[in-house]
Amino acid sequence: MHSRHFQLATLKLLSCGKSSRFVSTSSTVFRNREFYWNDKHDPNESKFEKVLIANRGEIACRVINSCKRLGIKTVAIHSDVDSNAVHVQLADEAVCVGPAQSSESYLNMPHILEAVQSTGADAVHPGYGFLSENMAFCKALNNKRVKFIGPNSAAIHAMGDKIESKRIAAQAQVNCIPGYDGVVKDTDECVKYANEIGYPVMIKASAGGGGKGMRIAWNDKETREAFRFSSQEAASSFGDDRLLIEKYIDNPRHIEFQILCDEHGNAIHLNERECSIQRRNQKVIEEAPSTFLDEGTRQAMGEQAVSLARAVGYSSAGTVEFLVDSKKNFYFLEMNTRLQVEHPITECITGVDIVHQMIRTAKGHPLLLKQSDVGVNGWAFECRVYAEDPYKHFGLPSVGRLTRYTEPTFIPNVRCDSGIKEGSEISIYYDPMISKLVTYGSTRQEALNTMQKALDHYVIRGVTHNIPLLRDIITEQRFVTGDINTKYLFEVYPDGFKGKQLTNAEQNNVIAIASSIYLKNELRSQMFKNQDRLKVLPVSYKDFKLQVKLGDRTVDVTVNPNEGEFNVTVGDDTIMRVKDSFSLSQSILETKINGEDTTIQLLSRDGVGLIKLRYMGTVFKLNVLPARFASINQHMLAKPEIDVSNVVQAPMPGLIKSVAVKVGQMVTEGMEICVLEAMKMQNSLVAGKDGKVKAVHFKAGDTVDDDEVIVELE
Numbered sequence: 001m002h003s004r005h006f007q008l009a010t011l012k013l014l015s016c017g018k019s020s021r022f023v024s025t026s027s028t029v030f031r032n033r034e035f036y037w038n039d040k041h042d043p044n045e046s047k048f049e050k051v052l053i054a055n056r057g058e059i060a061c062r063v064i065n066s067c068k069r070l071g072i073k074t075v076a077i078h079s080d081v082d083s084n085a086v087h088v089q090l091a092d093e094a095v096c097v098g099p100a101q102s103s104e105s106y107l108n109m110p111h112i113l114e115a116v117q118s119t120g121a122d123a124v125h126p127g128y129g130f131l132s133e134n135m136a137f138c139k140a141l142n143n144k145r146v147k148f149i150g151p152n153s154a155a156i157h158a159m160g161d162k163i164e165s166k167r168i169a170a171q172a173q174v175n176c177i178p179g180y181d182g183v184v185k186d187t188d189e190c191v192k193y194a195n196e197i198g199y200p201v202m203i204k205a206s207a208g209g210g211g212k213g214m215r216i217a218w219n220d221k222e223t224r225e226a227f228r229f230s231s232q233e234a235a236s237s238f239g240d241d242r243l244l245i246e247k248y249i250d251n252p253r254h255i256e257f258q259i260l261c262d263e264h265g266n267a268i269h270l271n272e273r274e275c276s277i278q279r280r281n282q283k284v285i286e287e288a289p290s291t292f293l294d295e296g297t298r299q300a301m302g303e304q305a306v307s308l309a310r311a312v313g314y315s316s317a318g319t320v321e322f323l324v325d326s327k328k329n330f331y332f333l334e335m336n337t338r339l340q341v342e343h344p345i346t347e348c349i350t351g352v353d354i355v356h357q358m359i360r361t362a363k364g365h366p367l368l369l370k371q372s373d374v375g376v377n378g379w380a381f382e383c384r385v386y387a388e389d390p391y392k393h394f395g396l397p398s399v400g401r402l403t404r405y406t407e408p409t410f411i412p413n414v415r416c417d418s419g420i421k422e423g424s425e426i427s428i429y430y431d432p433m434i435s436k437l438v439t440y441g442s443t444r445q446e447a448l449n450t451m452q453k454a455l456d457h458y459v460i461r462g463v464t465h466n467i468p469l470l471r472d473i474i475t476e477q478r479f480v481t482g483d484i485n486t487k488y489l490f491e492v493y494p495d496g497f498k499g500k501q502l503t504n505a506e507q508n509n510v511i512a513i514a515s516s517i518y519l520k521n522e523l524r525s526q527m528f529k530n531q532d533r534l535k536v537l538p539v540s541y542k543d544f545k546l547q548v549k550l551g552d553r554t555v556d557v558t559v560n561p562n563e564g565e566f567n568v569t570v571g572d573d574t575i576m577r578v579k580d581s582f583s584l585s586q587s588i589l590e591t592k593i594n595g596e597d598t599t600i601q602l603l604s605r606d607g608v609g610l611i612k613l614r615y616m617g618t619v620f621k622l623n624v625l626p627a628r629f630a631s632i633n634q635h636m637l638a639k640p641e642i643d644v645s646n647v648v649q650a651p652m653p654g655l656i657k658s659v660a661v662k663v664g665q666m667v668t669e670g671m672e673i674c675v676l677e678a679m680k681m682q683n684s685l686v687a688g689k690d691g692k693v694k695a696v697h698f699k700a701g702d703t704v705d706d707d708e709v710i711v712e713l714e
C-alpha cells in the first residue's frame with residue numbers, strides 16, 4: 001500500500017441576498033434558498049478529526065463534500081486503476097488498497113483497516129455497497145476504537161440479514177410478505193418452498209441489495225435456475241450465498257422510507273421515495289414524494305418504519321422498503337442499513353444533509369430534528385445515468401473513456417452527484433453509474449420540466465449511456481400522470497426500448513435542423529479570413545436543394561438563408577423557420593424552430609453528408625446530400641446484414657465465468673452456452689438455434705468486449 005496527499009479542494013460559496021450557500025464540485029445549489037435549509041445541529045458540538053471513506057465514485061465524493069463543509073479531513077481509498085479518480089483527488093489523503101478487482105481492493109478488509117491505522121482516521125464512512133453492511137467490518141473498526149459511521153453491528157446483523165429482519169419485523173407488527181422464514185439450503189428445497197408459497201416467487205440474497213442476487217421464478221425450472229444464479233451473484237457481490245424465498249407481489253409499487261435515528265432512542269422518518277421504475281430489480285428513476293400515497297398511508301408506513309428501527313435499537317440513517325399494491329396495502333420488503341443511492345431527493349424536499357446527520361449521530365450527538373420539523377417541501381426526481389445500452393434489455397453495461405463530458409449544473413435547481421470527469425474510464429470492474437442527476441421544483445411538473453431540460457443539455461461522449469430511455473420515460477403519458485408500478489418498463493415498452501418514436505412534426509424538426517447545419521457548413525466553407533488568395537467563385541445558396549434521409553423516410557428539402565434564420569421547406573409545402581443562433585463548434589445547439597425553443601446535440605457530421613443528432617434524448621442518423629448528388633447515391637451498394645444465428649456473441653463487455661460446451665458438441669436452441677459476468681451481474685448466454693459447435697474462442701476467466709464472438713456453430 002502507499003499513501004498520497006492532495007491539496008484541499010476549494011469550497012465555493014455563492015451569495016444570494018444575505019445568505020451564502022455551499023456548492024460542491026459534484027452538485028449545484030438550488031435557487032432562492034440554502035440547499036440544506038433544515039439541517040439542525042449545534043455549531044459548537046464536537047466533530048471527528050479525520051474520516052476515511054471506504055468507497056469510490058460518486059458516493060465517496062458526496063461524503064467528502066459534506067466533510068469539507070464541516071471542516072473534517074478526509075482519506076480516500078482506491079484500487080490501482082482508480083489512482084486518478086475524482087474522489088482520490090478530492091480527498092486530503094489517498095491510500096491504494098489493492099488491484100482492480102473489488103475483492104482485492106474495496107472489499108479487502110485487512111488492507112482497508114491498515115489504511116485506517118496508517119492515516120490516523122478516527123471514523124470510517126462506508127458509503128453504500130462494498131462493506132457498508134458488513135457486520136465484521138463494523139466490529140473490526142470498533143475493536144480498533146475507530147467509529148463506524150452507520151448503525152451498530154447488532155442492527156446490521158438484524159436488518160442486513162433479510163431472513164432475520166423479516167422475523168423481527170413480524171414481531172414489531174410490521175406488515176410482511178408471505179414466505180419461508182429461514183435459509184433455503186439447496187435447489188430441491190427451493191422448489192419445494194416455491195410450490196408451498198405458490199408461484200410467482202422471489203428468490204433473493206439474504207445479504208446485500210442493489211438488485212444483485214435476485215430472481216423471479218414462475219415455475220419449477222425457473223426456480224432452479226434462479227437459485228443457481230442468485231447464490232453465485234450473492235457470493236460474488238457480498239461474500240454470502242444464503243438465499244431466502246417469498247411470495248412475489250405482482251404489479252406493486254416500490255416505496256421506501258428514509259429514517260434517521262441516534263444512540264439516545266430518538267427516531268424519525270424523512271418521508272417516502274417512489275422507486276417503482278426498475279429494470280432487473282435495480283432502480284432507474286426515483287422521486288420524492290410519491291404521487292400514490294395519501295397522508296394517512298404515509299403516516300402509517302412512516303410509523304411502521306420507525307417502529308422497526310426502534311425494535312433493533314437502530315442508530316444512523318437507514319431505509320425501510322415496502323411493496324404497495326393497488327389498494328394501498330403495504331408490505332415490508334427489506335431494510336438497508338446504510339446510506340441509500342437515492343438519498344439526494346429526500347434532501348431536496350426536507351432540507352436535511354443526511355450524511356451530516358450520520359456523522360453527528362456516530363459522534364454520539366442526539367438528533368435535534370423532531371418529526372414535526374420534517375414536511376414535504378416541493379418535489380424532486382433522480383435519474384440514474386448509467387454507461388449502459390438501453391436498447392439491450394433496458395440497459396446492458398458499456399465501457400470506455402469519456403471523451404467529452406459536461407454536466408448540466410448551470411441550470412437552476414439541478415444537482416448532479418458524480419465521481420467522474422472528462423477523460424475518466426468506465427471499466428468492467430465496477431458499477432457502470434456515471435452520475436445521479438437530480439432536479440427539484442415546487443411542483444412535480446416543474447421538477448419534470450427541469451429534468452427534461454437537464455437531460456437535453458447533458459453531454460456524454462465516449463460511452464453508450466441510458467439518457468435516451470430516461471428522456472423518453474419522463475415525457476411518457478403514464479409516467480407524467482403517476483400511473484406506474486415495478487413492471488412499468490415492460491408494460492410501456494413490451495418489445496424493448498426502441499428509442500424516441502417521432503411524430504411527423506418532430507421528424508420535420510430534425511430534418512430542418514440537419515438541413516440548416518449542412519447549409520451553414522457550406523456557407524462557412526466559402527469564408528477565408530486573413531488570406532490574400534483570390535476568393536472562390538461565389539455559389540448561390542438561394543433555393544438550395546437537398547435530399548434528406550431519416551430512417552425509412554426520404555424527403556426533398558429546399559433551404560434559403562434569410563436574415564438570421566434558415567427557411568426550410570420540407571417536402572412540398574411544410575415550411576420551417578430555423579433561427580441561425582447556433583455554432584457548429586458547440587456540442588449543444590440552441591435554436592428556435594418556428595418560434596419554439598429547441599435543443600439538439602450535434603454528435604458528428606462528415607464530408608459525405610452523414611449527420612448524427614441527439615434530439616429528445618435519442619440519437620438520429622440523417623443522410624443529407626445535395627439533390628444533384630442524391631440520384632447517384634442509389635447506385636451505392638448496401639452493406640450486407642450478418643447472420644448472427646450461428647454465433648454466440650457477448651452482449652456487453654465482461655468476464656467469462658463458465659463455458660458449458662466444447663468443439664464438436666451438439667447443442668439445441670435455448671441451451672446455455674456460457675455465463676458472462678459484468679458489473680457483478682451474471683448473464684446466461686444461450687444458443688439461438690440447433691447445431692454443432694464449430695469453435696470456442698474464449699475460456700472461463702477471459703474478458704470479452706461488446707459483440708465479440710464467444711462460440712461459433714456450424
